[in-house]
Amino acid sequence: MREPYIKDRPDLSQHQLVFDTIEYLNEYNKKDDPNSEIKLIPFIFSNPNALYYFNNKKAPSGEIMTLNYSKSVGVKELGLPDVIPDNYLDLFNDALQPFFDELDKNFTNGLIYLKRYDHHSTYSYLREVFLPKVLPSKKPQDYDVIISAIVAEELGIGDFRQFGFVPTVVEIYTFSDPNYNISWSTIDKGMQRLPNAFLPMIKKENINLKYNSEVYKLEKTDDDKIKVFWNNDGKSFSEIYDRIIVTVPLGVVCHWDLPLTLSYGKRRAIREMDYQLSEKIYLQFKSRFWEKPPSESGANPTTSDAGIVGGETWTDLPIRTIVYPSYYVNISAEKPGILLASYAWHSDALKFGQFSEEELFKLALKDLATIHGDIVYKEWVPGKENNKAKYWQHDKTVGGADYAYFGVGQTESLVGAMMRPEECIHWGGEHTDIHTGWIVGALNSAVRVVREILLDNLMSDKWFELKNTRLLKYWNGNIEVFEDR
Structure with a gap:
């Protein structure tokens, strides 16, 4: 996991609450639990020397193109049809730029402005609104070819058609x-250190955590409280609470x-809200x-x-994205390392669902070898104990998907209903915030x-006392955007 920020502009950093929470926890734990300190290190998000491999094309010299090189050549050398203009990725940025400008002025007001286009998917906005305006001489079928080239490099295949234009703008705004x-920053020794x-604090406040407990029922009592039922180790339990907070993914709820x-609005939101599929394949190598x-x-x-x-290396091979770690800076490349050999979303991720973990390792190695060469086989450390594949659709704790990603019209019709408390039940989690898929969405x-x-x-x-603390100085739940829905 990585966290973005704008240096010296916490007011514009949508993820500032994450950094302020880390600062708060470090201060709290400094005296009694110094080993819990969270250390941030730089995360290298982009690298001009990372690779570009699409349409089986290499440079005329026969070399694998770097990202930097791919930006210096035309669509013909990239293996794309000539109906696609050389500046096709710039066109996509141009389509989003007016919305970025509004979000920069004031994120909440910009979001209200952006919601006017919630009836569009990214595909329909580009095909029906933007491209006919900037490329009026092109045929409608040409727009489809252009959009296909854009989505192959920007998101998962199918994302532009299924998911809404609003979450796409917010997501790309966060990234770029x-x-x-x-x-960008990440946490030294892994993101698990944040919840840990x-x-x-939980121990000091004598909060009782019930691990390995599966809730299966919420029942309203006659005195307007909530009775929670759960299973643990084959036994059923229940307890009555004045209020409860549900942060569980909706695929479980x-x-x-x-x-x-x-x-009806709450039940509809639970039933309909879209989620993003994803997969990751980690491989260990003898050297980096x-x-x-x-x-x-x-x-x-x-x-x-x-x-x-x-x-990151980008490719249209099934592995789609290779993420090179930032953890090994100043450590000899002769030392072992773990590579995120594949990170894919939506229909790209679906194509991995039928394989065993060992088969996924081999598939990732095959694509990795196409890009990096047979050295991947020589350096790979085999075995399930050394490698890991994560396919969220098989994870029952998240309900079959990785994170929420609102579909067409869902920002307007479902988010407010999902946020609203009902029957002494409060609803939280990243799926109840505009920043879905991010830690800041959960914290918001x-x-x-x-x-x-x-x-x-x-x-x-x-x-108001809490809101005026240093911790929440830059918190923005964008409540006014959704409170009337």
């Missing part, structure tokens, strides 16, 4: 706001027995050959003959739920 330089850093008095120049390592020659430290929803509970209990003074 062209008005500012985006910097909450444990000292939809199988629960829920109070019959929940509104990718960090060496190919002329030294024996890998396939590239147009830069430079090693790759951090960044947590603050919103605390606000709901304090205001419902006539404790507005406590809410």
Whole structure:
């Protein structure tokens, strides 16, 4: 996981709450639990020496193209049809730029403006609104070819047609706001250190965590409380609470027995909200050959003959994205390393669902060898204990998908209903925030739920006291965007 920020502009950094939470936890744990400290290190998001391999095309020299090289040549050399203009990716950025400008002025107001286009998918906006305006001489079928080339490099195949235009704009704005330089950080020794850093506080407050417990029913009592039913180790349990907070993915919640008095809007949101599929395949290697120049390592020659430290290679091969780790900076490339050999979304991810974990390793190695050469077979460390494939559709704890990604019209019709508390049940999680799929979405929803509970209990003074703390200085739950829905 990586976190973006705009240096010296926390007011514009949509993920600032993540960094402020880390600062708060480090201060809290500094005295009694110094081993819980969260250390941030730079994450290298893009690298001009990472590779570009689409349409089975190499440079005329026979070398694998780098990303930097691919940007310097025309569509013919990239293996694309000549109906696609050379600046096709710039066209996509141009289509989104007016919305980025509005979001930069004021994110909440920009989001309200953007919601006017919630009836569009990204595909329909490009095909029906933008491309006919900037390329009026092209035929409608040409627009389809252009959009296909764009989506192959920007998101998962099928994303532009199924998912809404609004979440696409917000997602790409987070990654690449062209008005500012985006910097990236990650957590040293893994993102698990973030949730673990909450444990000292939980223990100190004597909060009872019930692990390995599967909720299956929420029931409203006669005195307007909520009875929660769960299974643990083959036994059933239940307990009554004044209020509960549900942050569980909706693919799990939809199988629960829920109070019959929940509104139609809430039930519709639980039933219909779209989620994104994804898969990751991690492979371990004896050395980090990718960090060496190919002329030294024996890998396939590239147009830069430079090693790759951090960044991502993009390809239309099934593995789709190779993510080079940022954790090994200043460590000899002769040492072992773990490579995220495949990261794919939506219909690209679906194509991996029928394979066993061992088969996925071999498939990833095959595509990796097409790009980097047979050195991948020589350096690979085999065995399930050394490699890992994660296919979220098979994970029952997340309900068959990775994270929420709103479909056409869902930002307008479902998000407000999903956020709204009903029957003493408050709803949180990344799927109840505009920043779906991100830690900040979960944190934003947590603050919103605390606000709901304090205001419902006539404790507005406590809410304003909390809101004015350093921790929440830059919090923006964008509540006014959805509160009337």
